[in-house]
Amino acid sequence: MAEALLSAVLGQLLSITTEFTEQELRQVKNVEKRVSNLKEKLKDIKLVLEDAESKQLDNPSVRRWLGKLKDVSYAINDVLDDWSQEIRKSQIPNHVEEEEGDHHQKADPVSNKMMMMKKKVCFPSLSCCFCLNQLKQVCVHRKIAHRSKELNETLDEIAKEKDAYSLEKTNNASPKERRETTSFVNVSDVDGRDEDKEKVINKLLSDESSDKVPVIIPIVGMGGLGKTTLAQLVFNHEKIEAHFNERIWVCVSDPFDEVRIVRAILESLKHGHRDLDTLQALSDRIRESIEGKKFLLVLDDVWSDDRKIWEKLIQPLRCGAVGSRVLVTTRKTEVAHMMGVTSSQIIYLAQLSEDHCWKIIKRLAFEGKNGEELKQQLEEVGKKIAKKCKGLPLVAKTLGGLLFSKETLRAWEDVLSSKLWELQDEQSKTFAPFFLSYNDLSPRQKRCFSYCSVFPKDFEIDRSNLIEMWMSQGYLNGSRQDMEKEGEKCFEILTMRSFFQDFDRDVDGNIYSCKMHDILHDFSQFLTKNECSAMKVDMEDIEPLNVEKVRHFTLQTPKQGRAKFPTSTFHQNNLHTLFLICSDYGLDDDDDDDVDDYDMLVFLRICCNQKHLRTLYLENFTITKVPRQLGQLIHLRYLNLSDSYGLEELPDEVCDLCNLQTLRIRDCQHLQRLPKGMGKLVNLRHLYCFGCRNLKGLPKGIGRLTELRILDNMIIPENNEAYLSLGDLKKLNHLQSHQTDFGIYNCHNLISMGENKERVLMNWKYLAVLRLSFKRWDREICEDEFGILESLQPHQGLKRLSIFFYRGTNLCPEWMVSLVHLKILSFYSCPYVETLPPLGSLPSLEELCVYECDKVRKIGVEFLGNIKHNNNNNNNNVSFPKLKLLDFLGMENWEEWEGNIETTEHTDDAAGGAFIMPRLDSLEINYCPMLKSLPEYLKLIPLKKLSIAGFDMLLQSLAQSEKEWLKISHIPNIVINGIFAIRRDGKWNYDELARFGVPRAFVHDGNDEDPF
Template sequence: MADALISSTIQVTLERALSLASDRIGLLVGFKKDVAGMTRSLRLINAVLANAEAKQNQDGAVQEWLKSLEEVAYEVDNLLDELHYESLHHQVESRNRHKLKVCCFFSFSNINLAFRWRMASKVRDIKLKLNEINQEANGLGLVSRLGMTAALPAAVGDTRSQQTDSVVAPMIGRTNDESKIVKMLLSPSEKVVSGLPITGMGGLGKTTLAKSIYNNQQIDEHFQKKIWVCVSKKVPVVELFKLMLVQLMKGKVEVDDRNVIVEHIQNQLGEKRYFLVLDDVWDDDQALWDDFFTTLKGLNPTNGSWCLVTTRLGPVAHSVSRVLRMMENEAYPLGKLPDDHCWSIIKEKVVGEGEEPDELKAIKERVIERCDGLPLAASVIGGLLSLKRKEEWRSILENRLLSMSGDGDRVMQILKFSFDNLPSQYIKKCFAHWSIFPKDSEKERNMLIELWMAEGFLQVDATSQMMMEEIGMNYLRILLQSSLLEEIIDKSETSISYKMHDLVHDLAESMSKSTKVIIDRDTYIVDNGDQIRYLAIDLSSGREDREKLLESQSMSLHTLFVNGDLSDDMLMKLKNLYVLFLSTETTQELPVSIGKLIHLRYVNLSKSSISILPDSLCKLYNLQTLALSGSQVKDLPKGMCDLISLRHLHYYNDDEEFQMPLEMGRLTCLQTLEFFNVGREKGRRIGELGSLKNLKGKLEIRNLQLVKGKEGAEEAKLSEKANLFRLELEWALDREGDDYNDEDVLDGLRPHPNLKELVI
C-alpha cells in the first residue's frame, strides 16, 4: 500500500531545505555555486511531486522513486541545516568578540578547512543523487506543475474570519440517553460494584456521552470518588489497576508490583462509593474481567459503586455482563442520532448562530444521508464545508461525498476525505504528527506549536508578517474546524489543551506507520524496514535490546521520547535529532554530549531529576525551546546568551537569591520568560529586558528594590511589550536603609495597555 503522507513529508522537507538555501548559507564563500545548483534541482523535483502523489497508487516504480526521494530530502535538509548552524556559530563568535557588525558570510580564513572540504564533498554527493532522481522522474513520465507550493492559500485565510474559535460545542442529541443512564447509576444497589457497558459503532459519541455523565452534577454529589481510565488497547490486568491508581494519585506511578498497586488503590478508595469509567475497551478476555472485577469487589465493602464501560465490541459488553451477573438487556446500546440533530451539528460548524444560506439548504438532505446518524461524521462534514467556499459545496458533495462506498467504515472514509482536503501539506504533517502521542492524550497548546515549529512544519512565507507561533495557531484552528482535533479548556480557563478522537487517532496513526515506533514496557515490535523518524522508548526495562534498537536507528531519528537514562555515548550518536524528550528519575546531570546535537530545536526535561545543565548546552544555536518546568534544575548555564535562536524558556525558580545568566538581553528571539531576577552587576540589571521585544504571556520581575529610579525602570521598556497579558512586580521584604524610591520605579515600569493582569 502506498504511503498516503510521503509526498507531504517530502514537500515539507524540500521546502524547508529551500528556505535554508535561500538564507545566509547561500552566501558562504566556497558554497554559493554548489548550493545554487542544488537549489535548482530541488525546485525541479518539487514541481513534479503532485503528479507523483497521484500516480503512486497505480505505479510501484513511482512509489520506489518517492521513497528514494524522501531519503535524499532528509539528507539535503540535514546538510543545509549544518551549514546554517555554522552561520549561527559565526554570528555568536563575532558578537562575542564585540564586533560592531556581524558578517553574513564566511571568508576562507575563518572557515575550518576540514569542515569546508567535508561540506563540499557532501554537497557534491547530494547534487549527484538529485540529478539521478531528476532523470528518473523524466523516465517515469512525471509531469511538472510549476508554481505549486505548500504555502497557505488565500481561501484558508478567508475562513479565519468566521466565528470558529475555541469552545467545544455542547453535546447534541444525547440528553435523553444521559438522563436514563444517570437515573440508573443513582438507583439504590445492594451490589458492591455494578456495571453498565455503553455499546455502539465508532463515531456514535460513546466517549462524549460518558464524559457528560462523568461531569454531571448529580454524579458528583452521589459518588465520593470518580476515576476515568482510557484503555484503548489490550492491557494486562495489572496495567489496568495501575491506570486506575495513576488517576487516583493524579500523577505518575512507578511501582509495578500488583499487590502494592492494589493496596494503594484500596487506601485511596477507603470505604467511599466510587464511579469508574473504562473508556474505549477492546479486550473481551473473560478471564481478565473475572480477575479484574473479583479484585475490585474485594477492595471496598461499601455498596453502590458503579463501573461504566464504553466499547465498540459486543463481546466486551457480554464479558463484563457475565462477570457482574447482569441481565443481557442491562447493556446500553447507543443508537444513531436523528437527522435533525445531525443537521444541528453541521449547521453549528458551518454558520454558527447565523442563518442557513441557500447553498447549504440545497444540499441538506444529501449531506444528512452521508452522516448516517453518526455525530462524528456530521461534525467532520460540517468542518469540511466551513473550510470551503459556498460555491464549492455542491461539487464537494456530488464529486466525492456521494461517491463514497456504503461498504466498509463510512466514518473513516469521511475522515480520510477531510484529511485529503486540508489546505496545505504542512497542516497534514501537523495532523499526522499527533500519532506519536498515545490515544486519549491531552496536549497543551503551546507545547504542540513548539513541537511543530521544531519539526519544520511552521515555515514562514517570505511575504508574510506572521511569526511561526501565529502560523501554528492558525493550523490548530483549521484542525479544530475540521473536527480532527478537540479543544479542552481547564476549569480555571488558564490553559488550553487538545485531544483527538480515537477514530481520528487511528487515521493519524495509519499516515505515519512507516516513520514511527512506540516501545513501552511490554511491547518491542519493529515490523518494517523503513528508517524510523519518531521513536518513543522506555529504557527502564529490557535495556540492552532497546539500546541496540536505538543505536540502529540513531542516524535517522528526528524525534525521540525517552523514559530512563540516556548515556553520554548513546546521546552523541543521535546526530540528526531535532526533538528530545528526556524523562529520567536517576540521572542528575544532562550528558555533556548534548552540545554535539547541532540540529536540536526542542529539548524537554520537564519533571526529570536532572539538576545540572552542562555549559555545552549553550552550543545549540538552533535551539528554539528549552522546557525545564518541574525539573530539579537549580541554575542555568553561564553561556545562555549564546542561544540566539531561543524563543521559549519554560523554567521557574522561586529562589530569591537565584542569579539570571549574564546578558539575557542578547536573546532577542525570546518570547517565553517566566521570571527575571534583577541583579546588581552589569548584564543582570533590569535593562536586559529592554531588548526582549517579543516577550508574551506572563512575566514575573523580582528584586525591584535594586532598580534606581524611574529612568532605570524605563530601561525594561515594558510599555513596548504588547503581548504580555500578566505582569507581577516584586520588591524584597527585608531591605537596608529607608531611602526607598518604589513609586518612581513603579512609574517607570508602566506596562502596555494590552496588559490584563497586574500583581504588585
C-alpha cells in the same frame, strides 16, 4: 503527506537562495545549477502529488513511489540543513564567541590552558588560522556538493518513474478555495443522544437493590459513536453532581495498567499517594478514601478483558456505600461480560440517524454563513453527505468542519462526488471522510496534523509545546518573525476541522491543551506509516526495530526497574524526532534510580549520534546529568528536559546548539546552574524554567538573546553583576510583545539590587498571568517588601495574580484594586499581613484563594470593597459581582468574619437581590481553628457547595446554635471533615446531618420555603 514534505523542502531551497549572498552560494561548486535543477524537478513532481496521494490508497505501486519520494525529500532537507548550518556558523561574529567566553574552560582547566596556548600561537599569524578555517570549509563544501549530485540523480529516477502511473496534474495557479478564520467553531453541542443520556442517568440514580457494590454500567459501541462524549455529559449533569459524594474520571485506554489507574483514582479524590509504591498499598488508600461514600467512577475507553486484572482493580471499590456506580465505556462487548454484566444491563450505543448527522454538520458548516437561498441549495447536498457519515458523530463533526470552509454549491458537490467514497480497501474506506478533510488542508497544515502521530494515544497535548515542536521540524518557516502566529493559526484550523478534542482552557477561554480521538490518532499513524514509529520497552525483551526509514521515533519506557534500551537499532542517522516518555508517569523514585540513570545516559550518548535530530523530548526521567555529546546535535531546535527531578546541571556544551529555538527545563528542582555561555544561543525563542527553585539566577547573556519571546520565570539574584537582572528584560522587545505568563522568584533581592523603582512590567500589555515569590524560608518581618510590591505593577490587562511568601504587613498597593480584568487572585503564606485588601471592588474577580495569612484575626466589611448600598443591581453596587470560588486555608488566628444582614440592602428581584457575592458557587474554609462563626449575609448567597475541614469552634457553633445552622442550611452540598450531606429535592437526610452534630430540631425536613 508527500506534498506537504515537498513544500517544506522547496521552502528550504528558497530560504537558502534568498538568505545567503551570491558569493556564499558559489562556495559550493555548481551549486546554483544544482539548486535550480532540484527546484524544477520538485515543482514538476509536486504537480501530480494530489492525484498520487489519492491513488496510493488503492495502488501499492504508487504508494511505494511516494515512499521513495519522501525518503529523498528528507535527504534533501538534511543536506540543505547541513549547508545552511555551515554558512551560518561562518557568519557568527567573533565578538560573540569572545564575550560568551570559552564556556568549557571552567570544567576542564587543562583544555583551558591548551586553548590559551593556541591563541598565543595563532595571534601573530592570522593568515595561518584563516587558511585552516578555509581548508575545513572546503572539505565540508565538497561533501555537500557530492551529496547534492547524488540526490539530483536519485530525483531523476523518481521523476521518470512517475510517468508510468498516469498521474494527473493539479493546476496550482488556482489553489483550492478555503475559508479561513481565527474563531473556533462551537463543537460542544451534542445531537441525538438525549434518550441515551436519560437512560444512563436513570441507571446511575436508580435505587434498585443489588448485592453488588459498586454496580457496573457499561456503554458499548464502535469507535466514533460518542461514548466518551455521552459519559462526559452524564458525569457533569447537575443531578449526578448532587447525588454522589465523589465523582472520579479515569481515562484507561490500552494497556490496562491497574497501578496507573489506581493512582489516577487517588489523584481525582485528592488523596496523596507519593509514599506508596505497591498496588496493595495503593488499594488500601482507596479503600480508606471511599469507605461509606457513594461514588461514581467513570472508566473511559477500556480494552482489556482480563478478569484477573479487573478483580484487582474493583476489590477496594467494594467498600463504597450502596448506590455507588462504575460507568465504563468500551468498544468490546467481551469487556462488559468480563465485568460480570449481563446483556440486559449493557447500554448499547446505536448509530445516529441521518437527520441527527445532518444537524451536526449543519450547525458547524453554516456557522457565520449568510443568505437563505444559498443555505437551501447547500442543505439538499448536505443531507446527501450526511448519509455517508454512517451514523458516526465524529465523522459528522469532521465533515461539518470541512464544509465550513466551503463557500459555494459546487464545492459542496465536489465533496459529495469525491472518489474517496469509492475506496475498496477496508482500512482506507474507514478513513475516507477524514481523507476528505485532510486533503482540503494546506501542505503546512497536513504536516502539522500528521506529525501528531508521535504522541501516544490519549496523550494530553500542550498547545504551545505542540507549536514549538512544529517549529523545530521546519513546518512553520514561511515567516521567521511570525512562526508562532502561523502555528496558532494552524492549531485553530485543525481544531475547527475537529481533528482535536477534550480541550482545557485558560482564564480567557483559550485552549491550552487537547487530545486526539483514537480514530484520528490511528489516521495520523496511517498517514505516517514507515515514517513515524513507536515502541515500548520493559525490563525483559524488546521488539526489534528497523529505523532505516523512520524519521520520528517514540519510545515508551517504565520508570522503575532496569529497562533495556534499543541501543543496537540506532546505527542510522535519519531521526528528526526522538520522543521519550515514561509509561509509569508520576511514579515515585525507587532504589534502582541510579541504575536507570546510567542506562539512560548510555542510551542518550548513542542518540547523540543522530546528527540531524531536530526535536528531543525527554520529560519526567530520573537522570541526574545530560551527556556532553548533546552539543554535537547542531541541528537541534527543541529540547525538553522538564520534570527531570534529579538533574543538577546542564553541560556547557548545550551552548553549542546554535539552532536551538526552545529549551524546556520546567520543574527541574535540583538544577543548580545554567551554562554561562547561553548568550551564544542566538536563535533561542522560548526558555521555560518555572519550578527550578535552586537556580541562583539566570546567565547574564540571556539579556542579549534578541529573538527571545518566552521567558516564563525570572530569578532575581543576590549579585546583579553575575546574573540577569530585571532591568535587562527591557531590551528584549519580543519578550514584551509575546509574554503572557511570567513568574519572578526571590523578589526580596530587588531591595539590595536597587531595582525596586523600575516598573518593568507596566508595558507588558499581553501579560495575563503573574506570579511573585519572595524569600521562602526567612520568616522575619520586612516592611521594605511593600515598596517592591508597588514597583512590580503590571499592566491593567492582567487576568491572574499570585503572591507567595510576602513579609510586609500591607498587602494592598494602589494598583491591585485597579486590575479591572483580574479573574483569579491568590495569596500564599503571607505571615505578617493583618488586613485583607478591599477586593470586593474588583469587577471581574472569579476566584479568590487566601492561604496561611497567620496574622489576620478579622475579616471586616472593608474586605467587601467600596460599594454603594442602593437597589440598582449593577456591578458598581455589588461586592464581588463575579466571584465563583472563595477559598481560605490555614488561617490559624482568624477569629471573626464580620457581615450582618444590615451590611447591605437587598431586594426580591430575579437576581436574588444579593449585593454580596451573587454568583458564588463554592466556599471552602479549611484548617482555620479559631473561627467562631460565619457571616450572616452568607444565607443570602446562592451557594452550591460549602466545604469545611479541621474545625473545632465552628463545628461547636453549628451544633449549639440554630442561628448558625440557618446561615448554611440552604446550601445543597455540605462537606465537613470529608463527610458529605446532600439536600435532595429540598430535603435533608437527617442521618447525614447527624454526623455533623446538627440537632434534629434545627432541620426543617421537606420545607422548601425560605426559612428566613
